[in-house]
Amino acid sequence: MLTAVNSSKKITLEEFLELPETKPESEYINNKIYQKTMPQGEHSAIQAYLSSAINQVGRPKQLVMAFPELRCTFNGRSIVPDVSVFAWQRIPRKPNGRIENRFEIAPDWVIEILSPDQSPNQLINKILFCLNNGTQLGWLIDPEDESVLIFQPNQQPEVRYDSDSLPILSLLTDWQLSVADLFGWLY
Numbered sequence: 132m133l134t135a136v137n138s139s140k141k142i143t144l145e146e147f148l149e150l151p152e153t154k155p156e157s158e159y160i161n162n163k164i165y166q167k168t169m170p171q172g173e174h175s176a177i178q179a180y181l182s183s184a185i186n187q188v189g190r191p192k193q194l195v196m197a198f199p200e201l202r203c204t205f206n207g208r209s210i211v212p213d214v215s216v217f218a219w220q221r222i223p224r225k226p227n228g229r230i231e232n233r234f235e236i237a238p239d240w241v242i243e244i245l246s247p248d249q250s251p252n253q254l255i256n257k258i259l260f261c262l263n264n265g266t267q268l269g270w271l272i273d274p275e276d277e278s279v280l281i282f283q284p285n286q287q288p289e290v291r292y293d294s295d296s297l298p299i300l301s302l303l304t305d306w307q308l309s310v311a312d313l314f315g316w317l318y
Contacts, residue, residue, distance in 0.1 A: 144207060156200060159209040160257075167211060173274040173317055174244045178213050180316040181242065185216060188306040193219040195239070195302055203234045206264050210257055216240035218302055237264040240300050244272045258282050268300060277314045 147159040155167040170178065182197040189195035201215045215238035223231035241261045243254040251271065258269035262284055269282035279291045281298055291297055297308050 144204070144209060147209060148204065156202070156211040158211055159204075161208075165253075168246050168249050170213075170244075171246055174213070174246045176317055177244050177272060177274065177313065181313065182214050184308070185214075185303075188303055189216075189219070195219060195300060196222060198234075201234060201238075203236070203238060205235055205237050206260075208260065210260070212238065212241045212257065212261075213244045214242035216242070216300065218300070237261050237266045239266060240268040240270075241266050242270045242272065245274065247275075255280075255282075268298060270297070272313070274314070274317070277310065279310055279313065 141162055142159075142164065144159055147157075147164060150157075153166060155169045157164050157166045159165075178199050182199045185195065185197035189197070195216050195218055197214050197216045199214055200211055202209060202211050203215055204210075215234070217234075217236075218239045221236065221239065223234055223236065225231055238261060241258055243258060245251055245254060251273075254271055258266075258271060259282070262269055262282055267284065271280040271282070272278075273280070277292065279297055281289050281291060283298065291310050293309075293311055295310050297310060297313070299306060299308065
């Protein structure tokens with residue numbers, strides 16, 4: 132669950148970005164600071180395996196790169212999705228080609244993993260915000276019922292289970308993943 136951090140005065144996005152990072156991370160949404168929930172075992176395992184799998188497919192061919200817990204600041208918010216995936220050519224870079232520290236664009240694919248006692252609506256809100264700002268694909272992974280809720284622009288969300296294949300970014304033409312494959316990483 133995102134927990135609102137008590138503050139006696141309103142803070143601007145710029146002021147928020149000057150604050151020291153917290154563990155777990157804090158996010159800036161609608162002029163409020165929220166602290167993310169500390170990830171637990173299933174959440175951490177899915178996040179690690181999924182990021183690694185995406186990078187094994189997308190990084191060697193310079194197609195995409197997955198970033199776990201990357202701060203993305205755009206359109207007045209500063210969020211930290213569980214996994215942010217960027218098309219290779221959209222990764223912010225310094226003049227020497229090195230990856231920037233600050234990402235001020237929406238990810239191409241945003242992945243959130245539901246933790247116990249976390250509000251699904253807060254995560255859905257974050258995914259919808261990303262979609263409204265250029266994100267092409269969103270997943271909300273629910274380890275409890277082993278499902279993935281899929282979000283795509285201008286489409287109704289849909290739930291996938293078991294052997295259902297999961298939509299991925301079109302750049303990753305040689306990769307397929309089913310819901311069962313994803314949750315198989317927990318065993």
